[in-house]
Structures are given as structure tokens and as C-alpha cells.
Amino acid sequence: MTLQQLKYVLAVAETKNISEAARSLHLSQPSLSAAVRELETELGFAVFLRTNRGITVTGDGSRFLGYARQVIEQERLLAEKYLNGKPRRQHFAVSSQHYSFAVNAFVDVIKEFGNAEYEFTLRETRTYEIIEDVHSGRSELGILYINDFNEPVLSKLIRDCGLTFTALFTAQPHVFISKTNPLAPKTALTMEDLAPYPFLSFEQGEHNSFHFSEEILSTHHYDKMIKVSDRATLFNLLIGLDGYTLCTGIISEQLNGPNIIARPLLGGEPMHVGTITLKDRTASRVCASYLKALQKHIQV
Secondary structure, rough: OHHHHHHHHHHHHOOOHHHHHHHHOOOOOOHHHHHHHHHHHOOOOEEEEEEEEEEOOOHHHHHHHHHHHHHHHHHHHHHHHHOOOOHHHOEEEEEOOHHHHHHHHHHHHHHHOOOOOOEEEEEEHHHHHEEEEEEEHOOOOOEEEEEOOOOOHHHHHHOOEEEEEEEEEEEEOEEEEEEOOOOOOOOOHHHHOOOOEEEEEOOOOOOOHHHOOOOOOOOOOOOOOOOOOHHHHHHHHHHHOOOEEEEOOOOOOHHHOOOOEEEEEOOOOOOEEEEEOOOOOOOOHHHHHHHHHHHHOOOO
């Protein structure tokens, strides 16, 4: 097993595509495939599962990649400290549900590491993809919520993928509406109050189970429902259509503008928002800074 082989499998895990990984490594596809197979033979287990739909990381592979990243990070630090090497480009990726505090913390980290070369990625994406991103190594950290309803399904999937959920905070459910919404003068809202207005939610693609919904009360019957894929569209529709969405209640006027407000939702069950990471993986220096920044922005 060599450092070069570790870098090869990490590149494949990041891209989920042998051809794309080979291009990024300036190798031919057959050479990269052979190197990965040679390492898997030496390890005695498959790191990747190859199907017609692409490449996924196996359970054993997920644990192995966690250790591999630590080795490569330590190699980088050693080279910088003792070989007078130029500091290498910092890499960090996080996959998250659509939370403003996740964005604010990301901004803080970029400011902290902004003088160095870096390649940071923030993916606001679907619930299933968040778990898959961390499982495959595409992201070091994921952010999502668990409650009594989705916990049996999500916790099992998280465990099966070799991941750990760590709670950040517990939020009482809130409603996001525009300042011009007729309900804005109310200090708290019920589902009966909201019934005449369109409900906005983030679509979950092929994994559109109620348990993967980003919003609570996913099994509730909504007479008017609109699904969107990005935060900007959702907020525009909140304003333009007097719509609403269900959320943690943490809002950033700097990011979302002054026209969106949060109101407590009466009768909703708590949301336990937290991070998911590979088991037994030590956080990178950038990830540790991001976790610290999150704590600053999750005041509820």
C-alpha cells in the first residue's frame, strides 16, 4: 500500500467516476483501474462497488477511506513542516440541507483560510445525497435533522453507511413567511392558520420518501404544495405567493434579505439538527474550524 494508491482511491471516491478521476490525476483510465484493483486485492476487500449506474463506496471501503484521508492529511502537514514545501491547496466539502447557519459558518471558514490556496465546496442538497456524499467521501461533513418520525429510517441508513450523527442543537419548529403575508402580525401559527396558503418544500428526487423530507409534517395533507430545488426560488415564492415553509427558525437577514420572518409553529415536534461524519474519523483542520463556526451561528 502506497501513498499514491491512497490518493488514487480518494480521487475515485470524490468523483464517483473512474474516467473523471483518471483525468484529474493525469492517468489513463486502465492504469487507474488497475491500481485500484491492485490495492483492493492487497486489502482483501472491495473499496468500490461497480455497477451499470456508476461507482459507490462499500461499507468496508467507507471505513478505509476515512483512515486514508487522515494519512494523506498528515503527509501534507509533514511535508509543509519539514521539507519546506509550499503549503498545498486546502480541501474541504460539506453537504447540507438548506440552512442559513451552514452558509454563514462556511463564510467564516473561507475568511479564516482565505490567505492560503483552497478548494472548498458547500453542497445544499437532498437528504439522501447528504448521507451518500459523506459515505462516499465526497464531503467530510453532512448537516441534517432527525425527529421522532424520520429517526428509525435515517438512523438505520446512517449506521449502515458507517456514519455517526452528532447533535448540534434542538429547534422547536417555525414557519418562514414574508413580512407582507396576512399571517405576519400573529406571534405564533397553527397548521389551521396556514391551510389557505401554498406550502413550499425542497424536492427530494428519486428518494422522495416522507422520511427524507427536509420539512417536518411531511405526511400532512396540503391542499396547495409547491416543490422547489433551491433556496432563492423558495424565498421568492414565499414573497410572491404568500407561501410558507417549515423550518428551524434560524434566519439570516444578511443572506435571505429583510422580507422573510420566522414564527413559531404550535404543535410541531422538535427537530434535532446535527452533523454526520465517518465513524472514527478525526476532523481535518478546516472541518474543525467549520464546526466551531457552526456553534456561533446556531443560536435559536
